[in-house]
Amino acid sequence: MQATTPKTSGLRRWHRRIAWLALAAALCFALTGALHPLMTRFQPKPAQFMPPPSTPLAEALPAPAAALAAAGIGELAALRMVDDGARWLWRARLPDGEVRYLDARSGQALPADTERAQAERLARWYSGEMQAALLQAEPVTAFDADYAYVNRLLPVWRLRFDRPDGLVAYVSTEEDRLAGLSDDRKRGFQALFRALHTWAWLPAPARNAWINLLLAGVALTVLVGLVLALRSPGGRRWNLRRLHRWGGLGVALAALAWVLSGYVQARGNAEREQGQAPQRPLSLAATTLTAPVLAPARAKAGASLVRLAGEPAWRWSLQPPETTTGRGLAMGEHQHHGRAPAGAASASSAWYVSAGDGAPRDNGEAAHLAELAAYFGIASAASSALPVTAFSPEYGFLFKRLPVWKLETADAEHSTYFIDTASERLAARITDGDRQAGALFAYAHKWEWVTPWAGKDWRDGLSAAFALLLIGVALGGTWLRRRSKAVG
Numbered sequence: 001m002q003a004t005t006p007k008t009s010g011l012r013r014w015h016r017r018i019a020w021l022a023l024a025a026a027l028c029f030a031l032t033g034a035l036h037p038l039m040t041r042f043q044p045k046p047a048q049f050m051p052p053p054s055t056p057l058a059e060a061l062p063a064p065a066a067a068l069a070a071a072g073i074g075e076l077a078a079l080r081m082v083d084d085g086a087r088w089l090w091r092a093r094l095p096d097g098e099v100r101y102l103d104a105r106s107g108q109a110l111p112a113d114t115e116r117a118q119a120e121r122l123a124r125w126y127s128g129e130m131q132a133a134l135l136q137a138e139p140v141t142a143f144d145a146d147y148a149y150v151n152r153l154l155p156v157w158r159l160r161f162d163r164p165d166g167l168v169a170y171v172s173t174e175e176d177r178l179a180g181l182s183d184d185r186k187r188g189f190q191a192l193f194r195a196l197h198t199w200a201w202l203p204a205p206a207r208n209a210w211i212n213l214l215l216a217g218v219a220l221t222v223l224v225g226l227v228l229a230l231r232s233p234g235g236r237r238w239n240l241r242r243l244h245r246w247g248g249l250g251v252a253l254a255a256l257a258w259v260l261s262g263y264v265q266a267r268g269n270a271e272r273e274q275g276q277a278p279q280r281p282l283s284l285a286a287t288t289l290t291a292p293v294l295a296p297a298r299a300k301a302g303a304s305l306v307r308l309a310g311e312p313a314w315r316w317s318l319q320p321p322e323t324t325t326g327r328g329l330a331m332g333e334h335q336h337h338g339r340a341p342a343g344a345a346s347a348s349s350a351w352y353v354s355a356g357d358g359a360p361r362d363n364g365e366a367a368h369l370a371e372l373a374a375y376f377g378i379a380s381a382a383s384s385a386l387p388v389t390a391f392s393p394e395y396g397f398l399f400k401r402l403p404v405w406k407l408e409t410a411d412a413e414h415s416t417y418f419i420d421t422a423s424e425r426l427a428a429r430i431t432d433g434d435r436q437a438g439a440l441f442a443y444a445h446k447w448e449w450v451t452p453w454a455g456k457d458w459r460d461g462l463s464a465a466f467a468l469l470l471i472g473v474a475l476g477g478t479w480l481r482r483r484s485k486a487v488g
């Protein structure tokens with residue numbers, strides 16, 4: 001039996017009293033954390049990652065003003081060209097949120113279910129499911145248990161297919177983006193993760209208090225256990241108590257790192273605004289769109305209507321030149337008083353044309369970016385503006401939108417802004433605090449430090465092994481406590 005000294009008896013009693021919190025945390029957090037890599041590996045994968053290819057627009061389309069007026073549309077909150085696979089359409093969003101479709105060539109108003117048909121077309125394209133019947137198609141305007149905030153995009157459509165795995169696709173008809181894919185297996189994992197890892201089903205005050213209590217219990221149990229292990233003489237014979245002691249020493253640092261990073265992440269989640277990326281509102285009179293619409297060379301999709309210097313303009317996304325490296329070129333220094341950044345034209349990924357007279361808007365992307373930066377309050381001088389065409393540790397996949405422009409500012413927090421000029425949204429704002437919290441979570445919680453030298457599989461395997469070892473140590477300690485009570 002392990003010797004107890006006056007110095008350790010009080011610590012041992014506290015270690016046993018708070019051990020139940022450590023056990024609860026191990027079973028909730030460590031077990032679901034170990035299962036999380038399985039969820040990411042077995043979730044459905046997209047068949048396509050880019051929107052459906054558009055039909056080349058060889059001839060100019062009639063100016064939309066007359067067709068919009070005939071349809072009774074006077075004010076626009078958004079207007080975009082959409083290819084349904086057979087023809088070009090106008091997708092008009094009205095100030096009250098209603099979406100209307102018109103044939104872009106004939107001006108004919110299309111049925112109310114055209115939006116639903118577009119959502120199904122996108123869902124089948126991204127999922128690769130071309131045969132199964134569609135069981136459900138409904139708009140989603142708020143995040144919920146199945147479509148969580150991590151998906152970022154709103155509004156979207158939820159489309160469920162008649163398949164044994166219950167495949168569901170979430171697509172944005174506003175931007176032709178895939179928001180997410182889910183099936184019965186993923187939803188089961190998500191339900192378990194929400195119930196026992198994030199406790200998302202509890203009201204925020206109760207959830208935060210419970211998570212903090214569990215994390216504090218783990219930290220205190222580990223710290224007291226470390227003191228006991230270092231102060232108490234260890235026996236030479238291998239038994240459950242000695243295994244518990246050495247197992248606790250083996251997982252102590254990992255457990256403390258998980259607790260600290262988990263606490264920081266949970267606090268950040270509680271403080272984060274659960275909403276959509278801010279967007280500059282567009283309000284333009286349909287009667288001002290009087291110029292025919294002709295696609296420029298290298299156009300890769302239809303045009304979207306934006307406001308530039310107070311006037312309506314078409315923004316065409318362009319295919320990058322074949323000589324590009326994929327990283328983009330420096331856009332030059334960004335000016336924050338409405339002036340276009342120098343050198344932006346050479347790096348432009350879009351072409352702007354006046355919707356009123358059809359005249360090209362030279363340096364349009366730079367001017368548009370400057371206007372959006374001013375609207376979103378980016379007042380301090382930016383050191384650079386760079387096109388971002390791939391996700392990175394700083395601007396990760398969770399932000400969803402690409403391509404975007406990266407604006408690095410000189411404020412006290414070294415804020416970096418990511419602006420999507422196509423949707424006129426502020427996709428993200430990253431500060432020093434966000435970078436520190438993200439690095440802590442990536443390296444202390446998700447063990448990203450393993451990935452560069454061992455790969456993702458080894459990373460997940462090692463972290464899962466330590467999580468299971470933590471559970472084993474907690475169960476062993478509980479068994480020792482019960483056995484001590486029975487003997488006593």
